[in-house]
Amino acid sequence: MSADETAAPTVQLPSDATPRPVPNVQGLAPGTVRDWLNWAESELEATSDSARADAEVLLARLIGSERSQLRLRHEDAIEAATVLRYASTIERRKLGEPVAYITTRQGFWTLELAVDTHVLIPRPDTETLVEWALSLLPEKTSVARVLDLGTGSGAIALAIASERPSTSVIATDVSEAALDVARENARLNEVSNLEFICSSWLEGLSKSACDERGESSFDLIVSNPPYIAEGDSHLTELRYEPRLALTSGADGLEAIREIIRDAPAHLKAGGWLLLEHGYEQGSAVRSLLQAAGFVELETRRDFGGQERVSGGRKAGNESE
Known part of the structure; x- marks a missing residue:
């Protein structure tokens, strides 16, 4: 096959000289899965530092395949209607929309x-x-009680609940729309040992959040709160994501301050508070935890080696 035959399949529209994906919606498009992946990669190279991966994830989703299986389908033909939908998703990605929102x-x-x-x-x-x-x-078999503040999609709460099925997990968020997503994720992943409550951090915990003694006390409180400073230049790159889940005051620490201030009243003696934060905020978060009386302070690093999660234990023994 010649180089021309393996080039990304296009059609010349009479109105201008810009090659575009074939517009017919019936039958097969010219070219193969490999051709269209190559075309998409070239389209995304200027705006994405993961152009090939993006191209593969987006096409795999459209044709109902696992990304890992695409290599086995490189020579397959592809429906013209699918190509049109693929071209639309590539345009969205070129504009900066995250792949996760597209898929x-x-x-x-x-x-x-x-x-x-x-x-x-x-x-x-x-x-x-x-x-x-x-x-x-x-x-x-732990019967601990865990609270996830600002759960969003439910990622943290669901991960913990799925690994510890005897643990009772409560997840809160101020956004009912976010809680709808989290509830759907609990259904999709068949995780049932958790409850969702609409609350601004710890403000709205009701009787449903209390234990058998009527106390709103937890063995562990976790949160990935907003921690980007208002006006941070990185917010432009995150423009598709909800600002409420990203920013928290002039220094990015307002939500963290509120959580640390209120958490002790909802933690059992000896209970832990774990907070995700920005890579330059570890020292500030440890200082806030220390000022609030937490002990055994620690910060753990993420996969890139950056300080990412800090935590501490509420002083005292659980038996006290």
């Missing part, structure tokens, strides 16, 4: 989560928080 799915931990623009896209670095939380709940 409406994002992997996290062992779960596949539904996502939309009402929730933050779960990041792999947040798994650092999940790993730490699970190490504090070492037994799968």
Whole structure:
């Protein structure tokens, strides 16, 4: 096959000289899966630092394939209607829309989560928080009570609940739209040992959040709160994600301050508070935890080696 025959399939429209994907919606498009992946990669190279991966994820979603299986389908033909939809998703990605919002799915931990623009896209670095939380709940038969503040898609709460089925998990968010996404993710992943409550951090915990003694007390509180400073230049790159889940005051620490201030009243003696934060905020968060009386302060690093999660234990013994 000649080089011309392997080039990305296009059609010359009479109105201008710009080659575009074939517009017919009936039958097969010219070219193969490989050709269209190559075309999409070339389209995305100027705007994405993961052009090939983006191209593969978006096409795999459209044709109902796993990305890992695409290589086995490189020589397959592809429906013209699918190509048109693919071209549309590539245009959206070129404009900066995250792949997860285009596909409406994002992997996290062992779960596949539904996502939309009402929730933050779960990041792999947040798994650092999940790993730490699970190490504090070492037994799968644990009857501990866990609270996830600002749950968004439910990623953290669902990861913990799925790994510790005897643990009772409560997840809160101020956004009912976000809670709808989290509830759908609980259904999709068949996780039932958790409850969702609309609350601004710890303000709205009701009787449903209390234990059998009527106390709103937890063995572990976790949160990935907004921690980007208002006006931060990185917000432009995150423009598709909900601002409510991203920013928190002039220094990015307002939500963290509120959580640290109010958490002790809802933690059992000896209980832990774990907070995700920005890579330059570890020292500030440890200072806030210390000022609030937490002990055994620690910060753990994410997969990139950056300080990402800080936590501390409420002084005292659980038996006190």
